[in-house]
Amino acid sequence: MTWDHDKMAKLKDLLIPAISGLAYTDVPYYIYSYSAEDEVMCLRAFDTMAKELRYLNYSVELIYLSQMLLTALHNLDYLDDAILGDEAMNLADIEDNLQNELPQELVVMLKASLAGDYTHCAILLRVGSLFPFVHPYQLLSLMEGTIRCTIVLPFPGSRDGTILNYRRDAGRIFPHGVWL
Numbered sequence: 001m002t003w004d005h006d007k008m009a010k011l012k013d014l015l016i017p018a019i020s021g022l023a024y025t026d027v028p029y030y031i032y033s034y035s036a037e038d039e040v041m042c043l044r045a046f047d048t049m050a051k052e053l054r055y056l057n058y059s060v061e062l063i064y065l066s067q068m069l070l071t072a073l074h075n076l077d078y079l080d081d082a083i084l085g086d087e088a089m090n091l092a093d094i095e096d097n098l099q100n101e102l103p104q105e106l107v108v109m110l111k112a113s114l115a116g117d118y119t120h121c122a123i124l125l126r127v128g129s130l131f132p133f134v135h136p137y138q139l140l141s142l143m144e145g146t147i148r149c150t151i152v153l154p155f156p157g158s159r160d161g162t163i164l165n166y167r168r169d170a171g172r173i174f175p176h177g178v179w180l
Helices: 005-020 036-055 065-075 091-113 136-143
Strands: 029-034 059-064 120-125 150-156
Touching: 005 029, 005 036, 005 120, 005 150, 029 036, 036 059, 036 120, 036 150, 059 065, 065 091, 091 136, 136 150
Parallel strands: 029 150, 059 120, 120 150
Antiparallel strands: none
């Protein structure tokens, strides 16, 4: 378990021109892969980077998708006592419903909270907490063209790994982005 400080420095070097308006970019996403066993180091590293960028007067926020997931489940009534207490419910139906409804609800929530332009940077942490109901490609695909701020998405896996594209469907196209 070691953290790649050089890769973080490269990300920061790419972000600063983009969020300062010094460099035009049509790539709104920076996708940072890391080993799942490095989750705690990831959270610390991105918290530190956000503080450093804020100190330099850049607009940066950390969004914990695990917290957003709980709010989305509440909004969709999946945390209602009637659902939680009903052991006779068909779990396969619930799983299918979650896979269809959660990505949409999360993107609605993200759109509502991310009204800034490209000079604002949102770092979406804890993407692994959404697995297996929501996959990173779904969020980015649904956000593409509608959210104008710069998005950094750290995720536990590799570019072609199971967390990124769980079912490895050939028809799924991942939005363009800078891969690190």
